[in-house]
Amino acid sequence: MKNIFILIGFLIFNSGFAQFDNINAGEVLNYRIHYGFITAGNASLATTKTSYKGQPAFYVKGTGKTSGAAKAFFKVEDVYESYINENKEPLFYVRNVAEGSYRQHLQSTFNPANNTLVLVDKKHTDRPAKTVKVPNDVQDMMSCFYYLRSLPSENLRIGSIVRMNVWVDDELFPFQLKVVGTENLSTKFGKINCLKIIPSVISGRVFKEKEGVTMWVSNDQNRVPILIKAELAVGSLKASIDGYSNVKYPLNFSK
16 A cells, blocks of 8 residues: 555645645545456545644645455555645655554654754654755655646646655655656546656566556646556556545546
8 A cells, every 4th residue: 555655646746825726625536446356445635724833734644545355365554644835845744554564653844944854753762853854845755746736737748757856754765757648548437638647666666667657647727646557566556536526626527
């Protein structure tokens, strides 16, 4: 399940309410995670307008869990959270996951004023907090999802490449996204025109190849992720849109 949130996190967004006009506070996106016709679990992303330490902020929560036979075989319950300020900068990021016998609970507090973050391991409370120097364009796994979504349309033309630095758990990863074309995609809601995007990812850690991931995002002002496909070491895994509510603009599905 961590892999799916890396994929979704690799997608597109950040906040800043004046600049974040294409996303509603209260937006909820739901995804079915599956191998072919076999459902392995589900994931959701929800947004709320709130405050963080007295300043306006956008709160994003991502959850994921296994279901059915997959749950009996390998239980996963993951929670990712992020607070993002009006300048499109992450303020506080949480990864709290339970995957089989594995547990991890990390909290990262960002300080945009001096380009640092403080990492706290809530699972190993005996470990001291760690201060890390980060680039001024750093995003966390949730905030990056909202960063690309807020980019001007000219930044997402066919052939465009978007680069960013993403804080994943306790490491910084540079990566890039390339818009390779458009495609009409069939979904449970009907067909929809999408931008087809390929990220460059680190081979050997999660994915089989450097470019083993393909993503399709609605080719409209919403830029909602419709499908994510990953070639993993254990086979092809997909996350397909399964539900949505409170999106800013109508999604133009056709039969």
